[in-house]
Amino acid sequence: MKKIIISLILFYLRFFAKIALVIHRPKIIGIAGSAGKSSTKNAIEAILKDHFRVVALKGNSEVGLPLSLLGIQLDLYSKENIKIWLKLLLLVPLGITYLKKFEYLIVEMGIDDPLPPKNMTYLLKIIKPDIALSLNISGTHTEQFEKILPENQQMNSLEKHEHILNKMAEEDTKIITQSNCSCAFYNDDDQYLKRALQNYIKNNHTKCKSFGKNKNNTLSFLDYQVDLTKSMFSFLSTEGEIKIEFSQMLLPQVYQYTFGAAILAGLECGLTLEQIKTALSKNFQLPKSRSSLLLGKKNSIIIDSSYNASKQPVLTFLDLAFSLKKQTKRPLVFIFGDMRELGQFAKSEHEEVAQKINQTVDALYCVGELSKKYVLPQIKTNTEISVKWFSHALALGRHLKENLPVNALLLFKGSQNTIFLEEAVKILLQNPSDSKKLCRQEPFWLKQKEKYWQQVN
Secondary structure, X not given: OHHHHHHHHHHXXXXXXXXXXXXHOOEEEEEEOOOOHHHHHHHHHHHHOOOOOEEEXXXXXXXXXXXXXXXXXXXXXXXXXXXXXXXXXXXHHHHHHHHHHOOEEEEEOOOOOOOOOOOHHHHHHHOOOOEEEEOOOOOOOHHHHHHHOOOOOOOOHHHHHHHHXXXXXXXXXXXXXXOOOOEEEEEOOOHHHHHHHHHHHHHOOOOEEEEEOOOOOOEEEEEEEEOOOEEEEEEEEOOEEEEEEEEOOOOOOOHHHHHHHHHHHHHHOOOOHHHHHHHHHHHOOOOOOOOEEEEEHHHOEEEEEOOOOXXXXXXXXXXXXXXXXXXXXXXXXXXXXXXXXXXXXXXXXXXXXXXXXXXXXXXXXXXXXXXXXXXXXHHOOOOOOEEEEXXXXXXXXXXXXXXXXXXXXXXXXXXXXXXOOHHHHHHHEOOHHHHHHOOOOOHHHHHHHHHHHHHHO
């Protein structure tokens, strides 16, 4: 019965969202990928907002996306409240006029599962982008994709991992192959995307544009520099060179892909490189706790990327922090929380991160059972690294407050749900008012955390 009700609600939401799209016909920019969707969405919005009426939709799921198209903001944390749902469903038909205000929609199209309603096939029933971007494929959400492993075929761990990533790429790139988009941008450096798109690119080469390291791409990377005062990126496109500086932003090199995709989108919308450079430098803002630069106690500097974590971003941020360590001669302290939703690949993914930790940090503080099981054994043999594990982030933050090295460089990276590293960041802030810059500070999350602290204390 519950499944029937959910199916009816999803149909109801999808029906009115599609009516709104048919009536108002905004140009749609859709973004897919395992990581970087939100940052890319923000970058494209920053580029377009001074020149067009544009909205970056907040929802990216089977529920959040149609609601966003109707201008309805669901409190994600009230999903179990029947009264809120009834009120929301009554508002849905009134939302079909929301899109009349906008020329462009920018939307994340994230997949969590190979099956509907959490796959790309389902999302394309709601919305089909005119401009489609495919960013990358990584180990995020591999746990949900384990269900499609062939049962009658013997595969080792590496073969299973490759099979899952290839299947994820096939599903994710449907944003290009099955959307009938007028223009598609893809990351030429991602082997899984290239493999999944190989045949499509051959048959649709005129509307497929690539970005990446190779100079043969439509847009290629030229240079990257970062220090504690700014980040700089430069690119070469078919329209010429573009160099962009972001003052007081600490952006890892992987943001080349974010800005590369966004620049191509801006060009496709008719803007010049100079217009793109000016708008991006002026308007781009980082989401909370995603590479935020904060001042900490004892003259420490905090790199707060506590919002979420998967292997590749963790490795990227360790490289960034290590570079800054060498520049500033500060000790590097890594505060690491479990990487979740990795299924049978949790061991190998955490162990790969452990290898990088061994090469980069001076001290390691961990939270979570996965880091305890898979990371600590790899690090404890390294006598040059101080290592401690804590059952929760509050205990870690309190300990670090009393034992923090002077002038330390602190990197925070961990997954969501019960890890809550942002609460350790909060304890270590030089200015308590900076807590408003941290993720998950809404009343719902604070209440959830309080319940969790009571359980673990």
